[in-house]
Amino acid sequence: MVEKPKLKEVPVREAVGMMLPHDMTQILPGEFKGRLFKKGHVITEADIEPLLSIGKEHIYVLEMPEGYIHEDDAGTRIARAVSGDGLTLTEPYEGKVSMKATRLGLAKINEEAVHAINALEGIALSTIYSDQVVQPGQTVAAARIIPLIMEEARIVRLEELARGFSGPIVQVKPFYEKKVGVVTTGGEVYSGRIADKFGPVIRAKVEALGSRVTEQRFAPDDKEAIEREIIRFLEEGVDLVLVTGGMSVDPDDRTPGAIAGVGAEVVRYGTPMLPGSMLMVAYKGDVPILGLPGAVMHEPFTSFDVFLPRILAGERIVESDMTRLGYGGLRTC
Ligand SMILES: Nc1nc2c(c(=O)[nH]1)N[C@H]1C(S)=C(S)[C@@H](COP(=O)(O)OP(=O)(O)OC[C@H]3O[C@@H](n4cnc5c(N)ncnc54)[C@H](O)[C@@H]3O)O[C@H]1N2
Numbered sequence: 001m002v003e004k005p006k007l008k009e010v011p012v013r014e015a016v017g018m019m020l021p022h023d024m025t026q027i028l029p030g031e032f033k034g035r036l037f038k039k040g041h042v043i044t045e046a047d048i049e050p051l052l053s054i055g056k057e058h059i060y061v062l063e064m065p066e067g068y069i070h071e072d073d074a075g076t077r078i079a080r081a082v083s084g085d086g087l088t089l090t091e092p093y094e095g096k097v098s099m100k101a102t103r104l105g106l107a108k109i110n111e112e113a114v115h116a117i118n119a120l121e122g123i124a125l126s127t128i129y130s131d132q133v134v135q136p137g138q139t140v141a142a143a144r145i146i147p148l149i150m151e152e153a154r155i156v157r158l159e160e161l162a163r164g165f166s167g168p169i170v171q172v173k174p175f176y177e178k179k180v181g182v183v184t185t186g187g188e189v190y191s192g193r194i195a196d197k198f199g200p201v202i203r204a205k206v207e208a209l210g211s212r213v214t215e216q217r218f219a220p221d222d223k224e225a226i227e228r229e230i231i232r233f234l235e236e237g238v239d240l241v242l243v244t245g246g247m248s249v250d251p252d253d254r255t256p257g258a259i260a261g262v263g264a265e266v267v268r269y270g271t272p273m274l275p276g277s278m279l280m281v282a283y284k285g286d287v288p289i290l291g292l293p294g295a296v297m298h299e300p301f302t303s304f305d306v307f308l309p310r311i312l313a314g315e316r317i318v319e320s321d322m323t324r325l326g327y328g329g330l331r332t333c
């Protein structure tokens, strides 16, 4: 059971050295309304006059039993225990300590660890979903305790629990500056019959994460021609190859065959997320080669947006990453 903090009424003149259990508000009509003292403030001699001036002859003070910790300190201790690289902690506000991104990056949250920590009574650790792109200054997680005070031993237990997980529970991984080669397939684009719509979308997404498209090359619906362009990029040492179009069921859809044809190890062709189900992820050594389906051109968030940030943060995509996208993966389609 979470114990209720004990409040004791004391004459204000005897309250020096004691802690305020809540914010104290001053109202001077027409002049000021706001917090005169913060919750948790330890009363000093100098505070007696201001307290008397807002009508406080007696005040409640917090009896901090031996071995207990105040919510502000607890929030800070929890945040410190769970946070790693790429985060800065705020001052406690109403007992809550927020963890904010110090850079553009990929939020990595250990979901299992968050659940384990929140199973401890009186603890609230709140995070965004893992693997999302976060901007500098964005709040990624926040921590507080539910009661005003709690036994410090519980925070110690939480700290031990947190140490038991490998790596930080909340962190923001940086993006690397990668060179990206784009091969755009499709006879209708190659011949100039229609204007390319993939290039600008891909460039914008890649650049938004701090990488760059070194070049976009065009190929007709011909397996060997597509393979040649992929191989050229690999030989030039790009870090990622994106092949657009030709990912579905028609006889002219040559992209999956061409990616396999250059000797890449196919992680998987197809993912249960909609839109973007016809995505292929493959690796030639350490270099990812992705086949991008039509939806990437026109839908703002597809399976490509799930994997691009992870790849640019240096992660390797495995098959289960792709097969697990079905649950919650039905977006706009
Ligand atoms: N019977 C089925 N039909 C479709 C399936 C399926 O599983 N069974 N999948 C659908 C999905 S999902 C997608 S996505 C699309 C098309 O995917 P593709 O990657 O094969 O796209 P294409 O056939 O090459 O082109 C479709 C459409 O987009 C235009 N396009 C392609 N590239 C460009 C470009 N660079 N710039 C502008 N426009 C481009 C192309 O002209 C076509 O109009 O298949 C569904 N159908």
Ligand code: MOO
Binding pocket: 273, 274, 275, 276, 277, 278, 279, 293, 294, 295, 296, 302
């Ligand atoms: O694979 Mo498609 O891109 O879902 O529309």
